[in-house]
Amino acid sequence: MKIGSLEFAPQSLFLAPMEDVTDSSFRFICKNNGADMLYTEFIASEAIVRNIKKSMKKLEISDSERPIGIQLYGHDINAMRESARIAETVKPDLIDINFGCPVKKIAGRGAGAGMLRDIPKMVEMTSEIVKAVNLPVTVKTRLGWDVDSLVIEEVAERLQDVGIQALTIHGRTRNQLYKGISDWTLIGKVKNNPRIKIPIIGNGDVIDGMGAKEKFDTFGVDAIMIGRGTIGKPWIFKEIKHYLATGDILQSPPLTEIIDTAALQFKKSLELKGFPRGIFEMRRHFSLYFRGLPDFKAFRLKLVTLDNPQEILNTLEEIRIKYCNL
Ligand SMILES: Cc1cc2nc3c(=O)[nH]c(=O)nc-3n(C[C@H](O)[C@H](O)[C@H](O)COP(=O)(O)O)c2cc1C
Numbered sequence: 260m261k262i263g264s265l266e267f268a269p270q271s272l273f274l275a276p277m278e279d280v281t282d283s284s285f286r287f288i289c290k291n292n293g294a295d296m297l298y299t300e301f302i303a304s305e306a307i308v309r310n311i312k313k314s315m316k317k318l319e320i321s322d323s324e325r326p327i328g329i330q331l332y333g334h335d336i337n338a339m340r341e342s343a344r345i346a347e348t349v350k351p352d353l354i355d356i357n358f359g360c361p362v363k364k365i366a367g368r369g370a371g372a373g374m375l376r377d378i379p380k381m382v383e384m385t386s387e388i389v390k391a392v393n394l395p396v397t398v399k400t401r402l403g404w405d406v407d408s409l410v411i412e413e414v415a416e417r418l419q420d421v422g423i424q425a426l427t428i429h430g431r432t433r434n435q436l437y438k439g440i441s442d443w444t445l446i447g448k449v450k451n452n453p454r455i456k457i458p459i460i461g462n463g464d465v466i467d468g469m470g471a472k473e474k475f476d477t478f479g480v481d482a483i484m485i486g487r488g489t490i491g492k493p494w495i496f497k498e499i500k501h502y503l504a505t506g507d508i509l510q511s512p513p514l515t516e517i518i519d520t521a522a523l524q525f526k527k528s529l530e531l532k533g534f535p536r537g538i539f540e541m542r543r544h545f546s547l548y549f550r551g552l553p554d555f556k557a558f559r560l561k562l563v564t565l566d567n568p569q570e571i572l573n574t575l576e577e578i579r580i581k582y583c584n585l
Pocket of ligand 1: 277360463
């Protein structure tokens with residue numbers, strides 16, 4: 260499967276862009292665990308155009324992350340075009356446009372999934388971005404605004420016609436937010452539409468090897484993108500690949516390795532984000548790395564409230580002493 264000149268193995272697994280989750284420290288961990296494609300968190304086009312520090316920081320990528328896409332969102336065509344040009348200067352492998360964010364303050368203003376209510380504008384914006392940059396442009400979106408407007412089949416054809424090089428579809432509508440289960444039927448229909456030549460990446464609720472195999476076999480998608488299933492479990496990429504190759508379930512790593520992974524991500528987070536942001540942004544991850552451990556409440560509380568890096572690392576060692584028979 261190819262996106263522009265980027266070549267991917269069959270049944271590749273992509274890390275989904277997730278705000279406040281897929282920063283470079285988490286991307287580093289996912290890459291080490293077999294993610295085939297990475298994306299930045301979505302970045303507001305207007306913030307890039309206005310050179311806002313926090314957003315410009317999200318544009319920072321490194322060669323070790325390749326292939327990596329920068330994801331942009333916004334409702335203004337000029338700002339989207341200009342931000343794509345600026346993003347191009349940091350040399351990502353592709354630019355991805357977010358037409359899927361359901362959050363009210365974004366979709367309600369016509370950006371993200373809000374664009375599903377104005378297909379002509381969505382097509383025009385995409386076309387302008389494709390013309391503005393020399394990189395592959397891809398889109399990530401949902402099935403439609405609501406169940407009465409499942410527009411994805413039309414959207415896929417029209418976006419392909421203006422030059423996008425891959426389409427990721429999250430099998431929910433905007434109004435579903437993250438509720439219920441994702442419906443892959445329409446993703447499969449888009450993939451099997453003989454007019455569609457670009458790769459179709461399926462997304463929604465894949466959390467293990469069996470689920471991934473079922474999606475590949477039933478819907479024929481070119482790749483699967485995984486979001487929430489990676490948080491606290493970045494080795495999911497290895498697990499799924501092992502299952503796809505052998506049909507066997509790979510055991511999760513031993514706790515002592517999970518502690519090493521969490522500590523490594525924490526150190527990277529501190530290195531890249533500095534103090535105290537590097538600490539704050541690890542808290543969600545810490546909670547999920549250790550879910551399910553018995554009598555863990557006191558440790559969890561420490562991991563999500565301590566603001567001294569050494570005390571946090573010491574807590575990880577206390578967890579090792581208590582739970583690992585070393
Ligand atoms: C915390 C969080 C942040 C997200 N941020 C983004 C984002 O920045 N850009 C985007 O396209 N989707 C974003 N999403 C949606 C995911 O990329 C993905 O489409 C969704 O979670 C469904 O996939 P999953 O079932 O594998 O999690 C986010 C989802 C979550 C849970």
